[in-house]
Amino acid sequence: MNQLIIIAHPKKDSFSHKVKTELEKEFMNNQNAVKVRDLYDIDFKPILTESELKYNKEGNIRTDVVVEQSYIEWADKLTFIYPLWWNGFPAILKGYIDRVFINGFAFKINGNRPEGLLKNKKVRLITTAGMKEESLMKSRVFEGLKITQEHGLFQFCGMKVIDHLFVTNSASLTKEQKEDEMKNLIKKVLVKEKTRI
Numbered sequence: 001m002n003q004l005i006i007i008a009h010p011k012k013d014s015f016s017h018k019v020k021t022e023l024e025k026e027f028m029n030n031q032n033a034v035k036v037r038d039l040y041d042i043d044f045k046p047i048l049t050e051s052e053l054k055y056n057k058e059g060n061i062r063t064d065v066v067v068e069q070s071y072i073e074w075a076d077k078l079t080f081i082y083p084l085w086w087n088g089f090p091a092i093l094k095g096y097i098d099r100v101f102i103n104g105f106a107f108k109i110n111g112n113r114p115e116g117l118l119k120n121k122k123v124r125l126i127t128t129a130g131m132k133e134e135s136l137m138k139s140r141v142f143e144g145l146k147i148t149q150e151h152g153l154f155q156f157c158g159m160k161v162i163d164h165l166f167v168t169n170s171a172s173l174t175k176e177q178k179e180d181e182m183k184n185l186i187k188k189v190l191v192k193e194k195t196r197i
Helices: 015-029 050-057 063-074 091-100 133-138 141-155 175-194
Strands: 002-007 033-038 077-083 107-110 113-116 122-128 160-167
Touching: 002 015, 002 063, 015 033, 015 077, 015 122, 015 175, 033 063, 063 091, 122 141, 122 175, 133 141, 141 160, 160 175
Parallel strands: 002 033, 002 077, 077 122, 122 160
Antiparallel strands: 107 113
16 A cells, blocks of 8 residues: 655644654554655745646646655555644645646546546545644534535545544643554554555
């Protein structure tokens, strides 16, 4: 299985990066091929410009985008790891989606209907949030993310969302609590992996 991990967190000592490191190790231990795209490490440029839009419409694609699309084409499963900022993706990840998941690669329009072009891809989302779970539920953030991220983005592109895992109240967790959360999170991922979903 080809596993692509895409991480969007600027701090190397963050919980998100610890999850990435552990997940990468576990995937490799289970005979997966693993590639990691750290959007901050590669200095991904997230701004989709007017000239790039025109360039795309002319059938051309910027080199850095072609590179990222080749990773997605290679992958059987994609795991996105990111913090919840302003109830959505960090800007660098939103820009990655804007520039990489473009018409003709991730989807196409047939008449008035869109068709997802990434039908053979499976997606897992791992989101860390500083807010408590009760607050996120009360403010309907979970519901909003299901609509905008799972359905409005990945399912729109034909991908199957196999998991959306959350670690809430992350800013207030002790070191021991973070370790427990990490173990539980990795266990959930590996259980799903063993069912071959």
